[in-house]
Amino acid sequence: MTRLLAIETSCDDTCAAVVEDNRILSNVISSQASFHEAFGGIVPEIASRHHIELINGVVAAALGQAGVDLDDLDGIAVTRGPGLIGALLVGFTTAKSLAAAKRLPLVPVDHLQGHVAANFLEPDPLEPPFCCLIASGGHTLIAGVTGHDGYEVLGTTLDDAAGEAFDKAARLLDLGYPGGPAIQNAAEEGDPEAFDLPVSRPDSGRLDFSFSGLKTALAYLVRDLGPAESAVRRADLSASFQRAAVDQLIDRLGAAVAGGSWNAVALGGGVAANAELRKAAADLCDENGLELKLVPIELCTDNAAMIAAAAIASSRDPLPYPDYLPLDAFAEKVR
Numbered sequence: 001m002t003r004l005l006a007i008e009t010s011c012d013d014t015c016a017a018v019v020e021d022n023r024i025l026s027n028v029i030s031s032q033a034s035f036h037e038a039f040g041g042i043v044p045e046i047a048s049r050h051h052i053e054l055i056n057g058v059v060a061a062a063l064g065q066a067g068v069d070l071d072d073l074d075g076i077a078v079t080r081g082p083g084l085i086g087a088l089l090v091g092f093t094t095a096k097s098l099a100a101a102k103r104l105p106l107v108p109v110d111h112l113q114g115h116v117a118a119n120f121l122e123p124d125p126l127e128p129p130f131c132c133l134i135a136s137g138g139h140t141l142i143a144g145v146t147g148h149d150g151y152e153v154l155g156t157t158l159d160d161a162a163g164e165a166f167d168k169a170a171r172l173l174d175l176g177y178p179g180g181p182a183i184q185n186a187a188e189e190g191d192p193e194a195f196d197l198p199v200s201r202p203d204s205g206r207l208d209f210s211f212s213g214l215k216t217a218l219a220y221l222v223r224d225l226g227p228a229e230s231a232v233r234r235a236d237l238s239a240s241f242q243r244a245a246v247d248q249l250i251d252r253l254g255a256a257v258a259g260g261s262w263n264a265v266a267l268g269g270g271v272a273a274n275a276e277l278r279k280a281a282a283d284l285c286d287e288n289g290l291e292l293k294l295v296p297i298e299l300c301t302d303n304a305a306m307i308a309a310a311a312i313a314s315s316r317d318p319l320p321y322p323d324y325l326p327l328d329a330f331a332e333k334v335r
């Protein structure tokens, strides 16, 4: 049996969890969304400062809800990167300090491996091989997962992340933040064929994504329509944008499905909450006789249970005290 405390602070959510094997004992997420709302996006310095204020309370809550204390743990897992460096450092330093104080081993975890590993958790753990679309405000990636320790990048975004594109579109349409749910709601009353927005297919030799052309096309459309007409056509604009964004995600996911032998398709990241994406992914899986794995939304968005899951599933040994003390977090990629 392995019981870990995990800490995740790569973006704007302050998260801690206790996981035993693949069973979640607690999964605490303190969202900072309301602090960033007024800015229409995440302000890194504000995120770091709130992580500092919240992290001790969130860790205490995770331990308390699990009914354990630090002496009952086998180790501590923590997100090392990628993410906002100031935000990452709060969680990474907290994890190192707690582990060092109790002479516990530490497991540094790649954030994206965490999103993949969310699928390994109870109550319905998924076994590889599967392909996993991770689409959030910071990442858009198709991972080919054949084991518990890593994944092959089948495609990634060449510019904006899918969630970032939704957030920028919502700003153009005066729909507020976060943009994904706002666009989805507005789109319910709209016609997805009303405007012909582009679905880009980058010629990169991989299953890469590009959302900057879609964002620019929407910006020109809104400019040409003018503020009054854009406001009147907001539902049609939202539905057309959502259709183009989902079409691109499903087009690449379809190519990944066709190009490998997978048992299942998994969706992760905040954009996985999108109802049209879920519907289209379900159709894709039906057509190909594959299982569609949708973890609960609190395991799709950033959380620490997935970081513990990645650490527990990994065959790599945890780092003993004091070997982890000189380690740093990384904004771009875990080295």
Ligand code: KG4
Residues within 6 Å of the ligand: 011, 135, 136, 137, 138, 139, 162, 163, 164, 166, 167, 178, 179, 180, 181, 184, 269, 270, 271, 272, 273, 274, 275, 300, 301, 302
């Ligand atoms: O994973 P997440 O909570 O945080 C990180 O970015 O790490 O993802 C947030 C992103 C935001 O860009 C938000 O607009 C998008 O996920 N999102 C959605 C939906 N719900 C959240 N995008 C499309 N449709 C949704 N229903």
Ligand code: ZN
Residues within 6 Å of the ligand: 111, 115, 136, 269, 301, 302
């Ligand atoms: Zn994430």
